[in-house]
Amino acid sequence: MATAPQGFRFGNFVASLIWLILWILIIVALVALPVIFIILFYLPLPPVNGEVLTPYLFLSMMVDPTRTLPIVKFLIHTELFKVAVFPGFTFAALFAAVTIFVERKFLAKMQLRVGPLYCGKIEGILQLAADGLKLISKEIIIPSGADKPIFWTAPIAFVATAAAVVALIPVAPGWVAANVNVGLIAVFAILGFFPLIALLFSWASNSKYPFLGGLRALHQMIAFEIPFFLSGLSVVVLAGSLNLTNIVNAQHPFWFIFFLPISAFVFFISSLAELERIPFDLPEAESEIVAGWLTETSGMIYGLIQLGSYVKVYALSALFVILFLGGWAGPQIFPKELGPSNTTIPLLQLLTLQGFYNSITVNAIFWFTLKTFGIIMLMLLPRGINPRIRIDILLHTGWYKLIVLTFINMFIALALIYGGILGPGGLLTAH
C-alpha cells in the first residue's frame, strides 16, 4: 500500500522539521525563558544537592549538563510529577493518543482501507492533532432546556474520573501516584462513577435519544460490574492483598492467568462492556439511538469524553496486566549501566544518565507498556469482527453467564489455597 502522499519529498520534510525546531528555539528563548524566570522569582524553591535553588541557579543548572541531572532527579520524585506526568495523567493521555492512532490504522488494515494518510506527511501521524484542533475550534452547542451546570461538568468529571483510576495504577516498583492498601476496591469504587456520569449527562441533555442511551449505559454497566468485581475477587483470594503492588509481587513465579483463565476472560469481557466498545457499544448504538448518551455533545465536550474513554481503555488494560499478567514482571533486558561507570566527563555523564538511570525501573516500565499495549490491541480487535449485541442478550450474558463463570474460578482459587498449592507456604509460592 502506498504510504506517502503524492509529491512527497524527504528533503522538504526535513527542511520543514528544521524550520519547526528553529521557531521553537526562538520562542523558547524570547518568551518561555523570561516567563520561567519571572515565575521562579516568586516561588519558594527547595534545596537540591545542598544548594538553595534561586532562579539564577535553576537556569544555570538547566544550561550546565553536569548539574541538570540532579534537578531532573529531584523533579521526577516530586508528587506533582507522579500525578501529572509519569504514571499519572500525561502518560495515560499519551497512551490514549497512541491507542486512537493505532486503532484507526489497525482497523483500516483489517477492512482493506488505508486509514489516515495525509495529515503529518507520514502515515497520517498528525491526524489526531488535527482532529483535536478541529474539536477545540468548534462551537459548543447546548440544547435549550438543558441543565447547564451538569451539562458542563459531566465531561470534565468523566475525564477526571478516568484519570483518578490511572492514579492508582502502578507501572513499576514504587512508581504509583497513590499507593493505597485498598487499591483494587478503590479502582472499582471509582469505576462506579461512570454510569452515574452517563445518566446525569443524558438527563441533563433534555433529549430523548440521550435519555435512552443513558438508561442503556446504566443497565449495561451495572450488569457487568458484578462479574467485573467478582473476577477481581479471585485474584485477591490468591494474592491475599488488595494492594495492586502486592498483587503484582504475589505473581512472582507464575502469573495468575495460568490459574485463573476463566476470571481473566470474564474480566476482559466485562471491561469491554465497561468501556462501551463493540460488541457492547449499545449506549452509543448509532443506527438505533443516533449516538446514545453522546447525541447532544459537540466540540470539545465530545473531545473530552472521547479522551476520557480512551484513558479508561488504558486504565482497564493496565489493570488486566496487573491482575493477571504479572504486571511489570519480565526478563531483564536492559543493561545495568548505560556506559562506563564513574566517569568524570560531564557530557558522558549526561549521556549515560548517571545516578538517574535505574535499569530495574526502566525494564519494568518497558514490560508493563508492552503488555498493556498487547491487551489494548486485543481490545481493539472485536471492533473489526463483531456486530453490536442486543440489550436483552447483553443483560442475560452479564447477569447469568459471567457471574456463574466467575464463581467457578473463585472455587478453583479457593481450592488452590486450601490444597496448599498457592498461598503462604504453598508448593508453587516463591520462597
Added chain:
Amino acid sequence: MEKNLQGQIDDSTKLGMQIVKESEDDRLMTLSVGPQHPGSGHFRFVVTVDGDYIVHCDPDPGYVHRGEEKMCEYRNFIQNIPHLERPVIHDSANITYSYSLAVEELVGIEVPRRGQFIRAIASELDRQVYTLYWLAIYGIFLGHSTMFMWPTGDRELFIDLLDALTGARVTHAFNIPGGVRNDIPYGFKDKCLRHIAYFEKRLKEYEDIFYNNPLMRQRTEGVGILTKEDAIKLGVTGSVLRASGVPYDIRKAEPYDIYNEIDFKVQYMKSGDSFARAYVPLLDMRESCQIMRQLIDKMPDSGEVRAKLQPTPKGPPGEAYRRVESGRGALGYYIVSDGTPKPYRVKISVGSFRNLIALPHLLVGSKLGDMPSVYWSLNYWPVEADR
C-alpha cells in the same frame, strides 16, 4: 387499594406535595426516527416505545418524492431513460430494463439476440452492485464496520466492469428501448470471468465474518418473523418473499428476454426471520455469478446489439405492463400510449414500496434494538419507494 392511593393523594395535597399517578400513557415515549437519523435515511417512521419494546410504528415515506411518473408524460420514450434511473442509481440497469421491455412491446420491435445477452449481463452486474451496497448498509446497521467496508470495496469489481461496458460507473443509461447502447469492449468477457471468480471467494469470507458470527446470529435469528401466509397476504416481493419460503422469482415465473434459456435455481429460505432476509440476497449473489457465467458462455460472438429505431419512436395507442426481477423484487412499468411519441401515463410499481407494507407488521412487539435490522432486511430503498 384504589381508595388507599386516592387517600394518599388527598393527604399529600393537604401537605402541599404532589403524587403523580402512573397511567398507561406515562410509560410510552414517541420517537421520530428520521428523516435525519443514521438508521433511516430519506425516510421517517414514528415509533412508540414502552421501555425497549415497540408498541406502535407509523412509516412516513415521501421525503424524496420527485414525480418521476408525471415527468415521464412530458418527455418522449427515449428521453425518459436518464431520469427514470435516478430512483436507484445503483440498480439503474434493472430499473430501465422493464421500462425498455414495456416500450418495446408498445412500439412493437424485436431486440437482437446479442443485445438481449448484453442487457442481461448489465442487469446482473447491477443487481450485484445494488445488493453489495445494501449488504454494506445492513452491516453498519448491525454495528459491523468491517461488513460495511468489504462490500463497498468489492462493489468496485462490478462497477469497474460496468465502467468498461457502459462508460459510466453508476447511472449508465445502458438498457434502452431496442437493445443496449453499445457492444461489449475488447477483453470484457475475460475480465468479467476473472472478477466473478474472485468475488465468489469473497462471498465465502463474508459468510465467515458476518453470517456465521454468533453475535450476528443471536441478533437476527427469530427476529421479525414474516410467515409464508402473511408474506403472500401482504404482497411482499423479492428477497423478502423468498426468505419467507415462497420460491418466486420473476426471472423464473415469467422469463423475459433470454432468461428462459438460462439454468438457475430460485434461492429461498423457510424461516422468514431477519436472518433469512439477510441471507437470501447472499444466495442470490452466488446464483447471479452462475447466471453471468452462462450468459457469457452462451452469448453469440457477433451480431447487432440494438434494433433499428427512429429517434422518437411511437407505437399505436395501447397499453403495456412488463416487469423484471430487480435487486429489491418485482419492478414493473405500466405504460399507456395514445399514439404520440410521449407516453400518456406511466405507472411504476416498485418492490420497495410493497416491502414497506410489512414494516409496521414486523416492528410492533420487537425491541428498539431490532429496529435497524428488521427495517433494512426488508430491502427497502426509500428513494425508489417515493419515486
